[in-house]
Amino acid sequence: MRRTVSIFPELSGEEKASIIETRKQYARAFNMSVECLINNSSTSKRFLHKVQYERIKEECPSLPTGLIQCARDVAVEAVKTWNVKKTKLKQKKPKKAERMKRPSMKEKCTMRYDVRTVTLRGSQLTFSTCERRIKTIISIPEFFTERYPDSEGWKLKGANIGMDRKGRVFVNLIYECPDPVIEENKDGKIVGLDRGVYNIVTTSDGTHYGAKDVRRVKRKYNHVRSVLQEKGTRSAKRRLKSISGCEKRFVHDQNHCISKKLANTDEDVSIYVLEDLSSMNMKRLRGKSNKTMRKWLSNWSYSDLEEKLTYKCKRNGIRVEFVDARYTSQKCSVCKTIDKASRKGNRYTCRHCGSRMHADTNAAINIRDNYITRIQQSGQAAVNQPYGWGATGKPETEPVGKTLTSKPSGLS
Numbered sequence: 562m563r564r565t566v567s568i569f570p571e572l573s574g575e576e577k578a579s580i581i582e583t584r585k586q587y588a589r590a591f592n593m594s595v596e597c598l599i600n601n602s603s604t605s606k607r608f609l610h611k612v613q614y615e616r617i618k619e620e621c622p623s624l625p626t627g628l629i630q631c632a633r634d635v636a637v638e639a640v641k642t643w644n645v646k647k648t649k650l651k652q653k654k655p656k657k658a659e660r661m662k663r664p665s666m667k668e669k670c671t672m673r674y675d676v677r678t679v680t681l682r683g684s685q686l687t688f689s690t691c692e693r694r695i696k697t698i699i700s701i702p703e704f705f706t707e708r709y710p711d712s713e714g715w716k717l718k719g720a721n722i723g724m725d726r727k728g729r730v731f732v733n734l735i736y737e738c739p740d741p742v743i744e745e746n747k748d749g750k751i752v753g754l755d756r757g758v759y760n761i762v763t764t765s766d767g768t769h770y771g772a773k774d775v776r777r778v779k780r781k782y783n784h785v786r787s788v789l790q791e792k793g794t795r796s797a798k799r800r801l802k803s804i805s806g807c808e809k810r811f812v813h814d815q816n817h818c819i820s821k822k823l824a825n826t827d828e829d830v831s832i833y834v835l836e837d838l839s840s841m842n843m844k845r846l847r848g849k850s851n852k853t854m855r856k857w858l859s860n861w862s863y864s865d866l867e868e869k870l871t872y873k874c875k876r877n878g879i880r881v882e883f884v885d886a887r888y889t890s891q892k893c894s895v896c897k898t899i900d901k902a903s904r905k906g907n908r909y910t911c912r913h914c915g916s917r918m919h920a921d922t923n924a925a926i927n928i929r930d931n932y933i934t935r936i937q938q939s940g941q942a943a944v945n946q947p948y949g950w951g952a953t954g955k956p957e958t959e960p961v962g963k964t965l966t967s968k969p970s971g972l973s
C-alpha cells in the first residue's frame with residue numbers, strides 16, 4: 562500500500578533557484594537516458610549506466626550521482642510502459658505506432674527522489690540539489706501521522722519534488738507499508754452494479770448513487786462549455802481550460818464518494834459485479850444512446866471509478882468482478898427475454914411478462930445474474946445461495962447465434 566502527503570516547505574530564493582537548475586539537469590538526464598534506451602532497444606539499468614553515465618555526467622556537471630540514478634530509474638520505467646503501449650498499438654494501427662512520441666521530460670518537471678536522495682529525521686527534511694543538500698523543517702499534518710503511523714510499518718520510500726503553477730515548491734512524501742492480509746468475506750451476497758447516464762451507479766437492490774447533484778453540476782458545465790466554445794475568443798479558451806480542471810476534480814471527488822459508500826456498505830456484501838466496459842464501451846454507447854447521452858457518458862471517468870472501487874473494496878474484504886456487458890440493458894431480469902423495445906428512457910417494462918422496474922436496476926440484476934451463471938458454468942462453487950434465477954428456475958444460457966463457435970467451411 563502506498564500513501565502520499567503533500568508538503569509546502571518554506572525555502573529561500575536561493576534554494577528555489579537551485580531547485581530550478583536541478584530540474585533542468587534532471588530533465589536532461591532523463592531525456593538522454595530515454596534516447597539511449599530506445600536507440601539500443603534496451604530496458605536494462607546496468608546497460609544504461611555503463612554506456613551513458615559518463616556522458617550524462619558531462620552534460621549535467623552539477624547533478625548529484627544519486628539524482629542521475631533516480632532519473633535513470635524513472636526513464637527505464639517510462640520506456641517499459643512506452644514499449645508495451647507501442648506493441649499494442651502496432652497490432653491495430655502500425656503507422657500510428659511508428660509516429661508515437663517518445664517519453665520526454667520538460668524543464669518544468671517533477672523530480673522523483675529515492676531514499677538515498679531524500680531523508681526525513683524527525684521534522685528535518687533534507688534533499689539533494691545541484692548545489693548542496695537543502696535542509697528544511699517541515700510539519701507533517703497530524704491526520705496523516707495518526708492514520709499511517711510508523712508502528713504499523715509505514716516507511717518513507719521517496720518523494721516527488723517540483724513546483725506548482727504559482728511557483729511554490731512542493732514535496733510529495735511517499736510512504737509505503739506491506740499489504741495487510743485481509744480475509745475475503747465469503748458469506749455475503751453478490752451485488753450487481755450498473756453504471757449509467759442518469760445515475761452514476763445503480764445496485765441490483767435498487768439503490769441509486771450520484772444522481773441529483775451530479776446531474777445538476779454536469780448540466781451546468783455542459784452549458785458553460787457550449788457557450789464558451791461558441792465564443793471562441795482567447796479568454797474564452799483560457800476559461801475553458803480552467804473549467805476542464807474543475808470538472809475533472811468534481812468527477813474524481815464524486816467517484817471517491819460513491820466508491821467509499823459502496824465499499825463501506827452496511828449490507829453483507831462479498832462480491833460486487835461490474836460490467837466490463839473496456840471492450841464494449843463504444844459499441845454499447847452506439848447502440849443505446851443518442852448524441853446527448855454519449856456526451857454525458859464520455860464526460861464521466863468510469864475507469865477511475867472502477868479503480869477507486871477496487872482498491873477500497875479490497876481493504877474491506879469485498880471482491881470486484883467483471884462480466885460481459887452484452888444485452889444487460891435490453892434483457893428482462895425476470896423472464897430473460899431480450900427485447901430492445903421494452904426499455905423506454907429509464908423505465909423498463911417487459912413486453913413479454915409485464916414486469917416493470919427502473920431500467921438501471923434491471924440492468925444491475927442482469928449483471929449480477931450473468932456473473933452467477935458464469936461461476937455455475939465454470940464449475941466454481943457459488944459463493945452464496947443464488948437468487949433471481951428467473952422464471953425458468955434454471956441458469957439461463959447465452960443467446961444463440963451471436964457467437965461463432967466453429968469456423969465456417971471454406972475458410973482456412
Ligand SMILES: [Zn+2]
Pocket residue numbers: 893894895896897898911912913914915916
Ligand atoms: Zn420479462
